[in-house]
Amino acid sequence: MPRVSVREKTATKQRLVEAAKSEFAQRGLAGARFDEISRAAGFAKGTIYNYFDSKEALFFTIVAEWCAALLASVDFATGLTAREQLLEIARLDVEIASKDPDLAAVIIYQMPALSGTHRSAADAALAPGIDALSLVIAAGINDGEFSDSFDAHTYGRLFLAALSAIEQEALAGTSAIGLDDVVPVVDRHFIAGLLA
Numbered sequence: 001m002p003r004v005s006v007r008e009k010t011a012t013k014q015r016l017v018e019a020a021k022s023e024f025a026q027r028g029l030a031g032a033r034f035d036e037i038s039r040a041a042g043f044a045k046g047t048i049y050n051y052f053d054s055k056e057a058l059f060f061t062i063v064a065e066w067c068a069a070l071l072a073s074v075d076f077a078t079g080l081t082a083r084e085q086l087l088e089i090a091r092l093d094v095e096i097a098s099k100d101p102d103l104a105a106v107i108i109y110q111m112p113a114l115s116g117t118h119r120s121a122a123d124a125a126l127a128p129g130i131d132a133l134s135l136v137i138a139a140g141i142n143d144g145e146f147s148d149s150f151d152a153h154t155y156g157r158l159f160l161a162a163l164s165a166i167e168q169e170a171l172a173g174t175s176a177i178g179l180d181d182v183v184p185v186v187d188r189h190f191i192a193g194l195l196a
Contacts, residue, residue: 009051012041012043012047012051013051015041015042015043016037016038016041016043016047016048016051016052016058017058017061017062017065018041019037019038019040019041020032020037020055020058020059020062021062021100021102021103021105021106022040022102023036023037023040024059024062024102024105024106024110025101025102025103025105025106025109025110026105028110028113029055029056029059029110029114029118032055032059033055034048034049034055037055037058056118056121059106059110060121060122060124060125062103062106063106063107063111063122063125063126064125064128066096066103066106066107067125067126067128067129068128069096070089070092070093070096070129071128071129071132073092073096074088074089074092074132076132076135076136081140081143081145082136082137082139082140082143082145082146083140083145083146083187083191083194083195085136086133086136086137086159086186086191087183087186087187087191089133089136090163090182090183090186090187091183093163093167094167094179094182094183097167097171097179098179101171104167104171105171107164108164108167108168108171109168111164112164112168126160129160130153130156130157130160131156133155133156133159133160134152134153134155134156135152136156137152137155137156137159137194138152140194144196145195145196146194146195146196147194147195147196148196155194158190159186159190159191162186162189162190163182163186163190166182166185166186166189167179167182170182
């Protein structure tokens, strides 16, 4: 049996992740099925087990990749104020959501729907993003730009929750808020409340 190259393994894993986004977006973590993900990616049922131990591991890989892609898109050394950096993070998140609706559904709809048994895995997948937000907000607090009513970590979690809720409303299709409105709404109704 010929060996599979690293490049082929990476491509296979990425095809599985892409198929999983659609499956998780439609069925959630509880309803998603490994065999459907493998089939949608064009592989035999057992192939997915060579890459992921469980559907939870696959789900949180998707969440971690979203977080990494968002953080990689942000230039934290631009000389922007903390408020401007938060607005840029919101803008980039909306851009990702508009380009990949299945990913948006996983992050915006499925993550909040997780039961308590998955909270620690969700927190671990989101930790790099929360940590980065906390650093931006801490700088804003230290510079006197933001209020110090709460600690930066709490504000970081609240920012992510507010952004997600506003994006969820925009993506519902039944709201007066569209994706183009997300950043201004986040600015007016969340970031403005942080200002010192």
